[in-house]
Amino acid sequence: MNFSSKLLETAVAEFAKLPGIGQKTALRLVLHLLDEDKEEVERFSHAISKLRNEVQFCEACHNISDQAVCEICASPRRNHQLICLVEDTRDVMAIENTSQYNGLYHVLGGLISPMDGVGPSDLNIDSLIERIKNTEVTEVIFAVSATMEGDTTIFYLNKKLKDFPLKISTIARGIAFGGELEYVDEITLGRSIATRVLYESSIK
Amino acid sequence: MNFSSKLLETAVAEFAKLPGIGQKTALRLVLHLLDEDKEEVERFSHAISKLRNEVQFCEACHNISDQAVCEICASPRRNHQLICLVEDTRDVMAIENTSQYNGLYHVLGGLISPMDGVGPSDLNIDSLIERIKNTEVTEVIFAVSATMEGDTTIFYLNKKLKDFPLKISTIARGIAFGGELEYVDEITLGRSIATRVLYESSIK
Numbered sequence: 001m002n003f004s005s006k007l008l009e010t011a012v013a014e015f016a017k018l019p020g021i022g023q024k025t026a027l028r029l030v031l032h033l034l035d036e037d038k039e040e041v042e043r044f045s046h047a048i049s050k051l052r053n054e055v056q057f058c059e060a061c062h063n064i065s066d067q068a069v070c071e072i073c074a075s076p077r078r079n080h081q082l083i084c085l086v087e088d089t090r091d092v093m094a095i096e097n098t099s100q101y102n103g104l105y106h107v108l109g110g111l112i113s114p115m116d117g118v119g120p121s122d123l124n125i126d127s128l129i130e131r132i133k134n135t136e137v138t139e140v141i142f143a144v145s146a147t148m149e150g151d152t153t154i155f156y157l158n159k160k161l162k163d164f165p166l167k168i169s170t171i172a173r174g175i176a177f178g179g180e181l182e183y184v185d186e187i188t189l190g191r192s193i194a195t196r197v198l199y200e201s202s203i204k
Numbered sequence: 205m206n207f208s209s210k211l212l213e214t215a216v217a218e219f220a221k222l223p224g225i226g227q228k229t230a231l232r233l234v235l236h237l238l239d240e241d242k243e244e245v246e247r248f249s250h251a252i253s254k255l256r257n258e259v260q261f262c263e264a265c266h267n268i269s270d271q272a273v274c275e276i277c278a279s280p281r282r283n284h285q286l287i288c289l290v291e292d293t294r295d296v297m298a299i300e301n302t303s304q305y306n307g308l309y310h311v312l313g314g315l316i317s318p319m320d321g322v323g324p325s326d327l328n329i330d331s332l333i334e335r336i337k338n339t340e341v342t343e344v345i346f347a348v349s350a351t352m353e354g355d356t357t358i359f360y361l362n363k364k365l366k367d368f369p370l371k372i373s374t375i376a377r378g379i380a381f382g383g384e385l386e387y388v389d390e391i392t393l394g395r396s397i398a399t400r401v402l403y404e405s406s407i408k
Binding site: 003005007010011013014015017019027028029030031032033034036038041042044045046048049050051053054055058071072090092093 | 205206207208209210211212214215217218219221222223224225229231232233234235236237238240242245246247248249250251252253254255256257258259262267268269270274275276292293294296297300301
């Protein structure tokens with residue numbers, strides 16, 4: 001692209017480094033910011049820089065937090081016997097949005113993926129073991145994506161945790177609520193028949 | 205969404221103000237920035253704030269520029285007798301990318317659109333008239349979108365400029381190069397027949 005201004009070119013290049021943002025979208029966003037008030041743009045720029053410089057990760061669960069220990073881990077109203085293992089912050093937010101879970105979390109910071117060079121040592125697993133040893137946890141729930149990486153991570157952690165006096169569970173997999181049977185993929189449908197549950201327990 | 209951090213929430217809210225960026229995309233972008241080095245994020249944040257605070261608009265053509273007069277208007281190698289009227293900076297870039305035009309530009313800063321409350325006084329029209337009066341311009345080329353707003357703007361400006369000793373032209377409209385005839389919309393196809401050009405002049 002032919003930029004008439006070096007400042008413009010730099011700003012567009014910075015935006016285009018973001019995932020899923022190409023040159024054209026970057027230009028559109030930058031031109032939008034140019035139309036905004038200076039204060040508005042300063043607020044945008046400041047929010048990002050402040051976040052990166054001041055953000056903390058909870059000492060216990062590694063979730064993004066404003067304090068050393070996050071609100072969930074610090075809350076006396078949560079069930080401290082349950083730990084839900086998730087890949088990242090987004091999963092914590094997704095589960096919190098359901099309002100169906102009242103335990104704690106542990107953010108692994110990724111999933112085991114030999115293809116991407118992510119091994120167990122890259123994840124927050126040691127701190128998980130420490131938590132299990134030193135706290136009152138009685139159940140660990142795997143809430144990871146139903147992918148190869150998710151399954152590998154569950155398999156690894158399951159072996160790692162099997163000597164602790166723990167209940168280990170995974171979130172239920174099967175056809176989605178509201179999903180039409182004919183459009184469900186074969187593997188999901190096949191597994192959902194194989195792992196069917198008694199009607200009584202499915203509606204509790 | 206349930207944010208575990210106020211800093212995170214603020215940054216996501218700022219990103220989500222950008223056009224075409226929803227909450228989920230904003231969150232993805234912000235989490236990406238959190239994974240980056242501090243210096244990288246500082247560079248991003250600085251580039252935006254610097255652009256907004258230091259950008260200038262060319263005194264002659266109103267294009268985004270680093271100096272008081274942009275490179276195009278200042279260049280002795282461009283044809284100063286031609287002025288191409290465009291809606292915004294993106295159009296200047298698009299035309300510059302073709303390498304087919306060697307004249308100057310005039311950025312209107314929008315198109316006349318009564319529906320959006322944009323009238324002639326909101327556009328850079330007075331400065332255009334001044335330019336035509338005081339410089340050696342001999343031809344004005346309308347290079348605006350083939351929309352209702354574009355046509356309205358051309359109609360208005362054409363009346364405004366008709367008393368000047370000027371050649372007034374618009375960029376050619378018709379079927380796109382490489383376009384299959386059967387997929388061209390009816391209006392474009394109909395107009396392209398009505399405004400057909402002699403074969404000799406179409407290949408020059």
